Amino acid sequence: MTQGLPTPPNGQLKTSVLKGNTSGNQISLNGRILPGVWLQNKTANSLTTYIGDSSIRQLFGVDLLNTSNPVKQPVRWFSLDTNQTLSSLLIGGYRYLDITDITKKEGMRVQANGNILVISTNIAKVTDIRQEINHRLTIDVDRATPWQINQVSTPIDPNVPSTPPNREWLLTLDGIAQPQLVKRYTPRKLSLLESLLKQLKPALRRPITPLKQVEVLNNQTFIRLSIPINFVPKVTTYPNRLVIDIQPDTLVERDITWTQGLRWQQRYVNLDAEKFPVTWLEINPRITQVKLKPILPNANTLVGTAPLILTAQQNSAVAAINGGYFNRNNRYPLGAIRYNNQWLSSPILNRGAIAWNNSGEFYFNRLTLEETLVTSTNRLPILFLNSGYVQAGIARYNRLWGATYIPLIDNEVILVVEKNQIVKQFAGGKANEAAIPIPENGYLLTLRGKATDSINQLPIGSVIQITSTTTPSDFSRYPNILGAGPLLLQNRQVVLDAKSEKFSDAFAQEKAVRSAICTTATGTLIIAAVHNRPNGAGPSLAEHTQLMRQMGCVNALNLDGGSSTSLYLGGELINRPASTAARVHNGIGIFLESR
Numbered sequence: 001m002t003q004g005l006p007t008p009p010n011g012q013l014k015t016s017v018l019k020g021n022t023s024g025n026q027i028s029l030n031g032r033i034l035p036g037v038w039l040q041n042k043t044a045n046s047l048t049t050y051i052g053d054s055s056i057r058q059l060f061g062v063d064l065l066n067t068s069n070p071v072k073q074p075v076r077w078f079s080l081d082t083n084q085t086l087s088s089l090l091i092g093g094y095r096y097l098d099i100t101d102i103t104k105k106e107g108m109r110v111q112a113n114g115n116i117l118v119i120s121t122n123i124a125k126v127t128d129i130r131q132e133i134n135h136r137l138t139i140d141v142d143r144a145t146p147w148q149i150n151q152v153s154t155p156i157d158p159n160v161p162s163t164p165p166n167r168e169w170l171l172t173l174d175g176i177a178q179p180q181l182v183k184r185y186t187p188r189k190l191s192l193l194e195s196l197l198k199q200l201k202p203a204l205r206r207p208i209t210p211l212k213q214v215e216v217l218n219n220q221t222f223i224r225l226s227i228p229i230n231f232v233p234k235v236t237t238y239p240n241r242l243v244i245d246i247q248p249d250t251l252v253e254r255d256i257t258w259t260q261g262l263r264w265q266q267r268y269v270n271l272d273a274e275k276f277p278v279t280w281l282e283i284n285p286r287i288t289q290v291k292l293k294p295i296l297p298n299a300n301t302l303v304g305t306a307p308l309i310l311t312a313q314q315n316s317a318v319a320a321i322n323g324g325y326f327n328r329n330n331r332y333p334l335g336a337i338r339y340n341n342q343w344l345s346s347p348i349l350n351r352g353a354i355a356w357n358n359s360g361e362f363y364f365n366r367l368t369l370e371e372t373l374v375t376s377t378n379r380l381p382i383l384f385l386n387s388g389y390v391q392a393g394i395a396r397y398n399r400l401w402g403a404t405y406i407p408l409i410d411n412e413v414i415l416v417v418e419k420n421q422i423v424k425q426f427a428g429g430k431a432n433e434a435a436i437p438i439p440e441n442g443y444l445l446t447l448r449g450k451a452t453d454s455i456n457q458l459p460i461g462s463v464i465q466i467t468s469t470t471t472p473s474d475f476s477r478y479p480n481i482l483g484a485g486p487l488l489l490q491n492r493q494v495v496l497d498a499k500s501e502k503f504s505d506a507f508a509q510e511k512a513v514r515s516a517i518c519t520t521a522t523g524t525l526i527i528a529a530v531h532n533r534p535n536g537a538g539p540s541l542a543e544h545t546q547l548m549r550q551m552g553c554v555n556a557l558n559l560d561g562g563s564s565t566s567l568y569l570g571g572e573l574i575n576r577p578a579s580t581a582a583r584v585h586n587g588i589g590i591f592l593e594s595r
Helices: 053-060 100-105 179-184 192-200 308-314 449-457 473-477 505-509 541-550
Strands: 021-029 032-042 047-052 072-076 085-091 094-098 109-113 116-120 124-132 136-141 147-151 166-173 175-177 211-217 220-228 232-238 241-247 254-259 262-271 274-283 290-295 319-322 337-339 342-345 352-356 362-366 368-374 379-382 393-398 413-418 421-427 442-448 465-471 480-483 487-490 514-520 525-530 553-559 567-569 587-592
Touching: 021 053, 021 109, 032 053, 032 094, 032 116, 047 053, 047 100, 053 094, 053 147, 124 179, 124 211, 136 166, 147 232, 166 232, 166 241, 175 179, 175 211, 175 220, 179 211, 220 232, 220 241, 262 541, 274 319, 274 541, 274 567, 290 337, 290 480, 308 319, 308 567, 308 587, 319 514, 319 525, 352 473, 352 553, 362 473, 362 487, 362 553, 379 393, 393 449, 442 449, 465 473, 487 514, 487 541, 514 541, 525 541, 525 567, 541 553
Parallel strands: 021 116, 124 175
Antiparallel strands: 021 032, 032 047, 047 094, 072 085, 085 094, 109 116, 124 136, 136 241, 147 166, 166 220, 211 220, 232 241, 254 262, 262 274, 274 525, 290 587, 319 567, 319 587, 337 342, 337 480, 352 362, 352 480, 368 379, 368 465, 393 442, 413 421, 413 442, 487 553, 514 525, 514 553
C-alpha cells in the first residue's frame, strides 16, 4: 500500500461528463476526514457513488486485479471471488470506481456533505491474531472492514550495530480487538535486571517476531510491526481474514489496462541469476488524446522542488515520472527542459535526452545547445540558459527562471538586456545575496570568471541578438525535450557511456533504485521504476540497460534515480510509499486530452 495521498487540487472536480452529479476531494471514513476524490451521480431512480481507485486502495485496502478492459476493474476485498468487478470511468486526472454495490452489500452509510463524502461502516470485531511460521501473521475479523498499512518510522535503534535494521509498520483496521488480544500483545515493562541485561547484550533487542503491539483507540485497532529494512509486508484478504506475509519478494504482480492507451504493469524482470522488481506504465502515444509534457512544481519559476505526486496533481497529469537532475541545495535545474518549442533550461555536458512531438514521434540522443551572442562587432558563446550549472563564461537568465536572479558565485558581472539592447551593467557582488530583477521584455547576461574580460566588448547601448542551434540538429525538429542521462540504448544498441556524459566513476558503478523512459519496437512509450533486488541493492547502470532491453526497449534514457525515483498514476505513487520519495525539480507528465 502507498501512503501520504495529498489533497487533490480543485475542491470541485469538473465532472460535466455526468449529469446530476456532485463531487469533491475529501472523504470522511468513520469520522476521519481524509483526502480522496469522489463523485455521485443521481438519477430519478438511483444514486451511484464513485471514488478514485487510489482512494479505494489506500482507504479501504481493496486490491486491484489484472484486467484488459479499461472500464471494468476486478477487485478483491475480503472475498474469494476474484471476479468481483467495479465499473470505472476516467475524469480529470483520476479514474473512478463504482463502489455502490460494495457499500450496499456491507451495510455502509454514504452521504455527500458539500466537498466531503461521508462514509460510515459497521465496526468489525478482531477476534484473533496469530503469528505463524514463515513470517506470516493472520488476523481474524467478523466482517469486511477498511484497513491500511503504512511505514511509519526510521530504523529502530539505528545507533546499535548489533540490532538488525528494522522499520516500523502500522496496520490499522476499522475494528475493535478483543481485550485478551490487546493484553497478549502489550509490551511488558522490563524489570531492572532485564534492562541491565539488554544494555550489556544489545543482541537481546533483536526482534523475534514482527508483531510488537496491539492497541485499540476510537474504534480502531492498531497493530505495530517491526520488519527488517529489506522486507515488506504483503497483505491479502480472504473472507473474515487478513493474512500478512513478510518477505523480501513481496511485489504484487499487476497487468492492468488502466485506460485506453495506458497500461500499468509490475513484475520481476530476470537478469541472469538476479531478478529486479519493476513497475512501469506503457503508453500508446498514437492514441490522439495521449500527450506528454515536461512538468514543474511552479508555473512562475524554475527554482524549486516538490514531491512528484503534488506536481502531477497541480498540472492535472494522469500519470508522471520524475525527470532530470537538479541541485538539491538551491533547487536549480541541471539539464535540458524544452516545452512547446521554448527552452526553459539548457542541456549540460552533452548528456542524454529524449525529444518528442504531439504526433507520437520520439528521438533519443546526447544533446548540446549552442547559443551565440551576436553584436555588430563580436560573436560570443553563451554556455547556459536558465541553468544551475556554473562554469566560467557567459550564461543567460530570462523570466522563465523567475522574477529575479540571485548570483550563483561571487563577482559575477550582470548585464541587463531589454528589447535586444544592453541597458544596464553592474557587479553581482557576493553569491546568494542580492536578488536582481529580470526584465519582462528581456533577460540577464551573467559573466563569470575570465568571461568578465569581455565586458569592454559589451558596452551599454549595444544592440545584440541571440542565435541558437542544437547538436545533433535533429533535436531542433521536436517541440519538447527533457535531458537526464546517461543514454542507455539507441536503435537497439547499447550506447551506455557514463564517462562521456561527465558522470563520475562512483555514479557509474553505483547500484541503486533507478528510473527510465524508453520506446519499444511497436511504437509505445514506457516509463519505468526499477527497485532493489530481493535482499540486495538496485541495478547498476549496466544492469539497468539490460533490464530495459529485456522489457523490449529500443531506445532508452536513464532518468534521475535513488530517492527521486517516483512513478505516479491517478492520485498516488505506484512504485513506493510516497513518504519515502524525495522532492524533485521536474518530471514528464502524461495527459489524456479531450478529442
